Amino acid sequence: MNSRIWLSSPHMGGNELSYIQEAFDTNWIAPLGPNVTGFEGDLKAFLNTQKEVAALASGTAAIHLGLILAGVTAGDEVICQSMTFSASANPILYQGATPIFVDSEPETWNMCPKHLEVAIKDSIAKGKKPKAIIPVHLYGMPAKMEEISAIATKYEIALIEDAAEALGSTYKGKNCGTFGEYAALSFNGNKIITTSGGGAIVCNDEEAKKKAVFLATQARDDAPHYQHSEIGYNYRMSNIVAGIGRGQMEVLSKHISLRRSMQAFYKDVFKNVAGVTVFEEPNDDYFSNHWLSCITIDPKEAGFTREDLRLALWEDNIESRPLWKPMHLQPIFEKYPYYGSNVCETLFENGLCLPSGSNLTTQEKERIAQVIAAFLG
Template sequence: MTSFSKIWLSSPHMGGGEQKFVQQAFDSNWVAPLGPNVTGFETDLQAYLGNEHQVAALSSGTAALHLALLLLGVQAGDEVLCQSMTFSASANPIRYVGATPVFIDSENETWNLCPIALEAALLDRIANGKTPKAIIVVHLYGMPAKMTEILALSKKYAIPLIEDSAEALGSSYKGQKCGTFGALSILSFNGNKIITTSGGGALVTSDLKVKERAIFLATQARDEAPHYQHSEVGYNYRMSNICAGIGRGQMEVLDAHVALRRKAHQFYKDFFDRQEGTQVLHEPNMDFYSNHWLSAVVLNSFEEREALRLAFEAQAIETRPLWKPMHLQPVFEKYAFYGGTTAADLFAKGLCLPSGSNLTDSDFERIAQVLISFFEK
């Protein structure tokens, strides 16, 4: 094992301005889950996404997705269609509310929700008297999904779309920011995301009343009264003022972080374009603009994928297989799935590569040495 310091897949990258906002929180004793930084962070996000959108800052992207399902009235016994190729946090909240997930395959260009498989699922579920209550689409690794086709199906069948943009802040589709397409959309600021609040997320809506309802539910659903009174179940989902201060500082460097991630992606694309049979996840055309939160490559076989992963591991460089599809996970394997083998094939042969905005020239040299050595064999 080498004595090199480890190169991480996607580690937090501070911009330097975070401390001033955190210090303000300490100086004013605003350390609770409310305060000027929370309001300011929401305002910053709204300005970035477009001021017609309302943002509620929450404790995690998972919390935001849970609230989105509740706000759409999803209940026990309902069905929710969900992209299979994603992290489990996209699907777990469906079970939180007692609903049943129905998983949908990916398409090969963006690796996201396949419109053809989606419509097949819609037609079959409706024909069997089980009209889904919502559709969850994910912008995988920052790559926008085929939103024109997916939104058309959402409208055609009158089923609201929840947009999981946890990995896609800074991405856009046909000039529109990801995180603004859904009836409700969610963002994540986990430690490995394009910007971080250490842990946190947000719910995005175009309706101020929906935002207010989300905040009400996220603060234990406390009624207006001089005492603690609750008429319905609430949740402890609001973001803290300290975490929001980190987020305010991170917003100052968001565009720079996107540019650096896209530079890392180009590094990998330039290399793998010369390797026969490999495919780097890349925008299909000019309609798509990815933040390339994670750069990923599909190799020729599972064996080649594993050999490359282990070659990186031997040099203290973190890589990771693509998300294992939800319909293949032990916890979800009993639920319905529509599509073919696209997501399964991507998982078998795909590898996520170090993509942090804080990678140095020396880091890229080490990565290149592993790649050159591996493919020269």
């Protein structure tokens, strides 16, 4: 059998080991140290922001801390994009809050501003204004942040960006991850850069960062003994893992370029195929890192389904995957409110993520193109 072509595998730049070795040589084998500080500074500089960055164990931890810092507690309501990975919504339940899911709009596949406002008005009419809004920049595509931010400001609701998939993406020249009071970044193994596992929270100011770090390091009070007045978490990134991140930051811009070239590759592959649309920016306001290249298939026009194509690729050991199954269709979340129509459901039924790694070789791309061409006949 042919070797596996992965959907999105880690891509090391080569200099990561030097930062890790430095941590060993200086015995900084802890959730603090020069690599953690340096990685946070690298991210802040890349994001071109005055906001502060704290490196954490995961993007999920970042969303959870964002909710805590936004004052979300048991019984509160939090509005979340339905079409996303469950990590966007799980922390809402960690806090004992109620998730309210909102449909996507078809241009960016992200939170629909119109349905968002309907959901807010409905909650207020029922006597409970939502405490936070979690939009997601799906597959690296920026959400309609101007409209979403305006709604959050209008109703004075905290905005927590899930930018886990969108490092390097911009909306109207501003980096994803810098629009909300808080934002989550992810460096999971499949992301555009990786620390094997890890994430970061972007905060408005130094005070918020200090609070996030305090909570992420078990909320230990300032005392000579171990004293705790608040619930804390083991969410801080280690100096070893941050060393990988420092090396990855050196190749981030290159990885973005390579991911975007994969999207261009698929546009060429499917350029004359009826019923297949390659996901792309709606206009020049949007710049996507194209973390994953995705397509939607109209079965009636194309004559085949996304599952037909997925299985054809899989037969040649090429990984592809359906789009995220919407949260309001998930067994754990289906009992919670949902506002919208069927945009995200249709995307899930007809959408497919294709191999998008920045480390795909010319030979692997040729193989992908040949398998697709043979399938199309």
